[in-house]
Amino acid sequence: MSIKFERYGKGLAKGMVITLKHVLRPRITTQYPEERLNISRRFRGSDFVWDKDRCTGCATCAKSCLQGNITVVTSAGKENNYVVEEFEIDVGRCISCGLCVEACPYTALHFGLSYEKGTYRRGDLILGRDKLELTPASQPSGYDRPEFEVRLPKQTMLLDRAGRKRQK
Amino acid sequence: MNSWILDNFWAHFAVFTIVILAFVIIGVMAFIYVERRGFGPFQLRRGPNRAGPFGILQPIADAIKVLLKEDVVPDRADKVLHTLGPVIVFLPVLLIFAVIPFHGQIGGLIANLNVGIVYVAAISSLGVVGVFMAGWGSENKYSLIAAMRVVGAMISYEIPLVLSLVAVVLATGSLSMNGIATGHPLPMILLMPLGFLIFLAASMAEINRGPFDLLEADSELVAGFHIEYSGMKFAMFYLAEYGHALAMSAVAATVFMKGWVGPWDAYLGWFWFILKTLMIFVLLVWLRVTFPRMRIDQMMSFAWKFLLPMALINLLVVGIQVVAFGGDIPWWMMFINFGLAGVLILGWSKFFRPGGARVEYQV
Numbered sequence: 076m077s078i079k080f081e082r083y084g085k086g087l088a089k090g091m092v093i094t095l096k097h098v099l100r101p102r103i104t105t106q107y108p109e110e111r112l113n114i115s116r117r118f119r120g121s122d123f124v125w126d127k128d129r130c131t132g133c134a135t136c137a138k139s140c141l142q143g144n145i146t147v148v149t150s151a152g153k154e155n156n157y158v159v160e161e162f163e164i165d166v167g168r169c170i171s172c173g174l175c176v177e178a179c180p181y182t183a184l185h186f187g188l189s190y191e192k193g194t195y196r197r198g199d200l201i202l203g204r205d206k207l208e209l210t211p212a213s214q215p216s217g218y219d220r221p222e223f224e225v226r227l228p229k230q231t232m233l234l235d236r237a238g239r240k241r242q243k
Numbered sequence: 244m245n246s247w248i249l250d251n252f253w254a255h256f257a258v259f260t261i262v263i264l265a266f267v268i269i270g271v272m273a274f275i276y277v278e279r280r281g282f283g284p285f286q287l288r289r290g291p292n293r294a295g296p297f298g299i300l301q302p303i304a305d306a307i308k309v310l311l312k313e314d315v316v317p318d319r320a321d322k323v324l325h326t327l328g329p330v331i332v333f334l335p336v337l338l339i340f341a342v343i344p345f346h347g348q349i350g351g352l353i354a355n356l357n358v359g360i361v362y363v364a365a366i367s368s369l370g371v372v373g374v375f376m377a378g379w380g381s382e383n384k385y386s387l388i389a390a391m392r393v394v395g396a397m398i399s400y401e402i403p404l405v406l407s408l409v410a411v412v413l414a415t416g417s418l419s420m421n422g423i424a425t426g427h428p429l430p431m432i433l434l435m436p437l438g439f440l441i442f443l444a445a446s447m448a449e450i451n452r453g454p455f456d457l458l459e460a461d462s463e464l465v466a467g468f469h470i471e472y473s474g475m476k477f478a479m480f481y482l483a484e485y486g487h488a489l490a491m492s493a494v495a496a497t498v499f500m501k502g503w504v505g506p507w508d509a510y511l512g513w514f515w516f517i518l519k520t521l522m523i524f525v526l527l528v529w530l531r532v533t534f535p536r537m538r539i540d541q542m543m544s545f546a547w548k549f550l551l552p553m554a555l556i557n558l559l560v561v562g563i564q565v566v567a568f569g570g571d572i573p574w575w576m577m578f579i580n581f582g583l584a585g586v587l588i589l590g591w592s593k594f595f596r597p598g599g600a601r602v603e604y605q606v
Contacts, residue, residue: 084592087534094533098284106289 103233112231114190116217116224119173121166121200122187124215125207129183132157136175136184142168145175162207166192167200177219185215185223259353263340271485272302277521278485278528285532306478314474317382324380329472329479331373336486338366343493344421346512347503359420360412363494364405367449370487371397374458374468377480381471389458389467392539396448396455399546404445406554407438410561411498416570424502431499433577437557437584439499441550443526446495448542450487453527454534455542492523549595556587 105112132149148161176184194200209215217224280298283290291298316325341353342362356362371394378390412418414434415426423431432439448455459467469480496502496519505515537545560583564572 084588090533091529094285094529097287100287102284102289103287104289106292 113228114188115230116227117219118188118190118216119171119186119218120188120190120216121169121171121192122189122213123164123166123202123207124185124187124209124213125162125204126183126185126209127159127162127204129181130159130162131181131183132159133180135178135180139174139178141172141174142170144168162204164202164207165200166202167197173218182220185220186218187213188216188227189213256353263337263353267337267340267486267489268482270489271482272306274485274489274524275302275305277524278531281525281528282532285529309478309481310475312474312477314476315471317471319382320471321380321382324376325471326476328373328377328380329476329483331376332370333373333479333483333486335366335369336483336490338369339363339490339494342420343490343497344424344502345516347421347425347508355419355421357419357422360408360418360423360498363420364401364408367487367490367494368397368401370483373483377472378468381468383471386468386470389470393451393458393468395539396451396458396542396546399543400445400448400455400550403441403546403550403554404449406551406558407441407445408498410435410438410554410558413558413561413565414572420497420502424497424504427572429574429577430501434572434574434580435557435561435584436581437553437587438561439495440584440588441554441557442495442499443530445546445550446491447527447530448546450491451484452488453531454537456531457536457539457542488524488527489520492520492527495523496520544595549591553587553591 132147134145134147134149137143137145137147142165144165146161146163146165147159149157150160152158173186176186215223217227276299279301280290291301294300294304316322342356342359374393375390378386378393381387411423411431414431415423417423417426427434447453451458469477472480493516496516500519500523502519503512503516505511508515560580561572564576568576
């Protein structure tokens, strides 16, 4: 007959060992403003990047938008082309579906990687050309853009930070 | 130490009252910091680290926040009881420190009582009156239920607490705190581990923390008896809670770990005392962070069916040893006592089943 120690306070000792082991594990929390995690490489948020050199002003993005958030105003150019006069995205009503990015035939519109887009006024949520343009600071996300995705850093997983191996 | 201060009654009283007040306030702040910061690593996080270096100013920030809050008294509350409650909860905490020896030469700071341990046992149960006043005076059913739980729990756990202290008194042959600290060459935690465990569990229930904090039970009673308190009155309860933890840690350090006795205790007595108090408190933090809250019937059955018989058996065992060795238990008995403690805990656990009580409703 084997003695079972279920009801002899074994669970109490076990619990105390578990909490003691927790002390030795690395902390899982992120000190946010100083310390940032890498976000998903295919990040879909309320940030957009618009490549004005690739854009032809076809307004396919505006047609694909379910909300009608995208305003494209063009004028006729000299070489049988469009000149983009105005390009605006109302992020306040955006549902981040990504249809505009998928629809763009010239891969000129991408999602951005920034997630600190809170504003104090609703009007600031309407992103104009100055906030959308592709600059070294605002790089596109890899959503529907595999060529950009491979260049981005891998997402930080909390499991990796906790010092455990991910299960495949 | 200046002998003029020690000789003059009123000078002695005034100086050491201020010392005790300062010690309790600073000690409570340090304990809050230790607990909040200590919870971090146990839960894979860092704890407060924004206010000051390593978050060391966090208790002060908490205090300022709580002082700035509005003081709300419910409309139908009993104003007198509602106001007196926190004061009466906090007073016993200060009173306990009157007899706790910080340093060998002085003994108890205000009164070197020869029945110090009796005084501690009597005073520490006074807080329950204040808690019940707060619960009753708030005119709130949750605070009343919580106050009833406190009364039930504290009175139940008082018995094993005092019985475990009686065993210590038997072994050391003294009722004064200083006499207990110096009464036996071995610390009582080694000589009677069972008594220490009983004291620890009972004092955790006494100070309403750890797995026994069901009077606060956030999930069912929102915040227990101090649900209607805000501002400075709430701060008094908070202060009293941690002050009680400080007091119980100090009592445990004095009674079971020889208090101020240590190397060079003529100069470093206070250091050993504070170090041992802190060790007990870290153990309390560890226990609190580990165990889930008990149900009220589990808590009661633990007190009456487990702790009380164990405390009586512990008292019997120590009594037999005292009689057998003529009042001076030799040091090698500690091995036998350790074995005995293990056997008794395992053996009694077989009979003990927490939460056997069931309430049957008639449909």
